[in-house]
Amino acid sequence: MPKKKPAKRARKAAAAVKAAPAPPLPRVLSIEDDAAMGQFLRAVFTVQGFTFDLATDGRLGLTLARKRRPDLVILDLLMPYKDGFEVLRELKEDPVTQPIPIIILSSSSREEDMVKALNAGADDFVTKPFRARELMARVRRVLGKAPDQQ
Numbered sequence: 001m002p003k004k005k006p007a008k009r010a011r012k013a014a015a016a017v018k019a020a021p022a023p024p025l026p027r028v029l030s031i032e033d034d035a036a037m038g039q040f041l042r043a044v045f046t047v048q049g050f051t052f053d054l055a056t057d058g059r060l061g062l063t064l065a066r067k068r069r070p071d072l073v074i075l076d077l078l079m080p081y082k083d084g085f086e087v088l089r090e091l092k093e094d095p096v097t098q099p100i101p102i103i104i105l106s107s108s109s110r111e112e113d114m115v116k117a118l119n120a121g122a123d124d125f126v127t128k129p130f131r132a133r134e135l136m137a138r139v140r141r142v143l144g145k146a147p148d149q150q
Contacts, residue, residue: 026143027051029070031061031087032105033079037128041074041105044132058082062090065097072143075122077106077113085120092121101142105130
């Protein structure tokens with residue numbers, strides 16, 4: 001009669017793998033006042049396996065960044081209440097949010113805006129309109145993950 005111990009060990013190992021919690025999905029916070037752009041970004045990021053939060057103005061974005069501590073912020077520059085430069089400055093001055101990488105996603109292609117944002121602590125600057133694949137490549141680079149790790 002064959003031994004059943006290897007099969008029993010295999011079942012236990014499989015149960016342990018099933019019981020192990022899955023790693024949390026990377027959380028992205030987009031601070032974007034344009035509803036259509038926000039929904040487009042939600043679709044792009046959720047398809048890629050991210051948890052996605054959307055803030056429609058700078059004040060709400062700061063609140064969500066402090067509360068949810070995302071892995072990445074995608075930040076527009078032109079918004080009501082607080083513009084993207086103010087939000088960027090406050091995120092980088094707050095010890096809670098300072099380490100969060102920030103990619104500026106803006107319709108501004110002015111060199112002055114790009115340089116100002118990068119000097120203020122933004123990790124990258126993407127100009128609208130953009131290609132989703134290019135944005136995701138920049139996101140992976142900023143997060144330090146290879147495509148197969150996302």
